Amino acid sequence: MAMGIGELWSQMGSIMASIMFVYAMYDRFFPPHIRRYALKYTTKFTNLMYPYIQITFHELSGERLKRNETYKVIQTYLSANSSQRVRKLKAEVVKDSQTPLVLTMDDNQEIVDEFNGVKVWWSANHITSQSQPFSYYPASNEKRFLTLTFHKRHRDLITTSYIQHVLEQGKAITLKNRQLKIYTNNPSNNWGGYRSTKWSHTTFEHPARFETLAMEPEKKEEIINDLVKFKNGKEYYAKVGKAWKRGYLLFGPPGTGKSTMISAIANFMNYDVYDLELTTVKDNNDLKRLLIETSSKSIIVIEDIDCSLELTGQRKKKTEKDNDENGGKPDPIKEADKEDKKESKVTLSGLLNFIDGIWSACGAERIIIFTTNFVDKLDPALIRRGRMDNHIEMSYCGYQAFKILARNYLDIEYHHDLFPIIEKLLGETNMTPADVAENLMPNSITEDFETCLKNLIHSLEIAKKAAMDEEEKKKAEDEEAQLKVEKDKQELTQEEVKVKADGILEKKVKENGVTN
Ligand SMILES: Nc1ncnc2c1ncn2[C@@H]1O[C@H](COP(=O)(O)OP(=O)(O)OP(=O)(O)O)[C@@H](O)[C@H]1O
Numbered sequence: 001m002a003m004g005i006g007e008l009w010s011q012m013g014s015i016m017a018s019i020m021f022v023y024a025m026y027d028r029f030f031p032p033h034i035r036r037y038a039l040k041y042t043t044k045f046t047n048l049m050y051p052y053i054q055i056t057f058h059e060l061s062g063e064r065l066k067r068n069e070t071y072k073v074i075q076t077y078l079s080a081n082s083s084q085r086v087r088k089l090k091a092e093v094v095k096d097s098q099t100p101l102v103l104t105m106d107d108n109q110e111i112v113d114e115f116n117g118v119k120v121w122w123s124a125n126h127i128t129s130q131s132q133p134f135s136y137y138p139a140s141n142e143k144r145f146l147t148l149t150f151h152k153r154h155r156d157l158i159t160t161s162y163i164q165h166v167l168e169q170g171k172a173i174t175l176k177n178r179q180l181k182i183y184t185n186n187p188s189n190n191w192g193g194y195r196s197t198k199w200s201h202t203t204f205e206h207p208a209r210f211e212t213l214a215m216e217p218e219k220k221e222e223i224i225n226d227l228v229k230f231k232n233g234k235e236y237y238a239k240v241g242k243a244w245k246r247g248y249l250l251f252g253p254p255g256t257g258k259s260t261m262i263s264a265i266a267n268f269m270n271y272d273v274y275d276l277e278l279t280t281v282k283d284n285n286d287l288k289r290l291l292i293e294t295s296s297k298s299i300i301v302i303e304d305i306d307c308s309l310e311l312t313g314q315r316k317k318k319t320e321k322d323n324d325e326n327g328g329k330p331d332p333i334k335e336a337d338k339e340d341k342k343e344s345k346v347t348l349s350g351l352l353n354f355i356d357g358i359w360s361a362c363g364a365e366r367i368i369i370f371t372t373n374f375v376d377k378l379d380p381a382l383i384r385r386g387r388m389d390n391h392i393e394m395s396y397c398g399y400q401a402f403k404i405l406a407r408n409y410l411d412i413e414y415h416h417d418l419f420p421i422i423e424k425l426l427g428e429t430n431m432t433p434a435d436v437a438e439n440l441m442p443n444s445i446t447e448d449f450e451t452c453l454k455n456l457i458h459s460l461e462i463a464k465k466a467a468m469d470e471e472e473k474k475k476a477e478d479e480e481a482q483l484k485v486e487k488d489k490q491e492l493t494q495e496e497v498k499v500k501a502d503g504i505l506e507k508k509v510k511e512n513g514v515t516n
Pocket residue numbers: 212213214215252253254255256257258259260261373394433434435437
């Protein structure tokens with residue numbers, strides 16, 4: 001006969017009461033050391049019966065309870081996998097991330113992950129403990145940890161491959177989401193009589209991308225392929241015994257996109273940028289120290305390398321020009337700056353060591369970029385292949401590059417009737433992408449794209465005429481110079497004739513004098 005609900009409840013009640021009674025007796029009459037003994041053996045027994053292994057990853061570790069990097073990386077991995085599956089999520093503000101609000105698994109939530117067909121369980125937990133006086137997070141007396149549970153027959157797979165997989169994936173996601181930074185070296189205060197420079201940084205938010213960079217598509221593709229090969233080249237570089245770094249030399253006239261290219265590379269590679277101002281570096285040692293302080297996955301840039309040091313004599317010219325701009329008088333600010341530069345004792349060999357000396361191998365995955373407007377003036381040792389592996393010429397705007405700018409600035413995707421005229425004019429005159437872009441920008445909100453294209457045509461025609469006039473002028477000057485040379489030659493020959501004639505006359509006079 002079926003048992004009534006009331007009867008069931010009364011039976012459960014008496015079972016519970018018996019359990020409580022036995023526990024109270026155990027607690028009261030068994031001394032603690034016997035209880036500990038019993039607990040030890042019960043745990044051993046349950047461990048034998050329980051086929052799962054648990055690994056915990058604590059949020060804080062070490063004596064000073066610093067935040068554990070592994071915990072953060074696993075949390076990132078789990079966030080990427082859990083936000084779709086877990087019902088209770090926690091929103092956290094993360095510093096230096098492109099997505100400042102990150103959703104992570106909340107306490108006591110569990111997610112199931114699968115690796116090579118094996119199931120594992122992750123759970124987020126916390127225990128409340130006494131507050132930690134030495135913790136970097138003094139307010140926190142909650143110890144958080146993540147627990148990984150898996151069947152013991154998969155021990156090897158999980159403890160080696162799976163955990164490594166989680167860490168690699170977590171790191172990759174962190175890198176992808178991180179906010180890029182741009183560093184620059186500033187002279188630091190006199191300290192103990194030693195004047196050195198220090199990196200300071202801000203967030204790097206340049207919007208340049210390869211898609212928006214105006215250059216010939218084949219050339220662009222070549223650069224992208226080279227970068228991808230470099231990024232995936234860890235094993236290759238290790239195999240050939242070369243430090244994992246690459247040098248790029250960007251050269252071309254001002255306004256052809258050298259700085260824009262650097263930003264596009266940084267965004268594409270997801271690397272930080274170190275903009276090195278060589279003139280404020282005290283000496284080779286200071287340069288070495290700055291190099292050591294740069295991180296992996298970064299681009300070290302030295303812009304206008306020809307003006308940075310007295311490696312080419314270019315700096316002297318620049319200074320003279322600066323004085324001319326100031327009515328011949330030295331500008332006090334620039335003079336102070338000059339004092340700074342005078343102190344820079346970085347030498348060519350110091351710079352060469354910086355690029356490929358022993359110390360350049362500290363840190364990996366680094367790109368060094370030099371830019372210059374005057375490639376011919378650079379010391380060949382500085383830019384030889386192997387140091388600057390890839391020489392990229394940034395040239396005047398061609399038709400393909402123009403089409404990219406037209407798409408960027410005017411949203412013209414494929415073609416416009418004015419394009420053939422522009423193509424012809426671009427073939428006949430030199431205009432930098434910076435100037436083309438400037439012309440394509442509407443001067444007012446009422447200006448439509450056709451007007452912008454016409455503005456460009458007008459500017460190209462003016463530039464073409466100016467170039468022709470310049471050429472004519474140069475031709476005329478050359479001709480004049482040539483004429484002068486010829487005239488000088490003629491005058492010289494006349495002079496020679498005169499000298500000769502005078503010589504003959506003198507001789508005759510002497511002879512006559514003798515005969516007379
Ligand atoms: N190839 C390009 N593609 C897209 N935009 C460009 C390109 N070249 C120049 N520009 C535009 O012109 C501006 C100036 O270009 P950029 O500073 O990159 O030139 P640069 O070659 O580094 O000049 P400089 O030698 O004077 O430093 C940029 O802000 C960008 O808007």
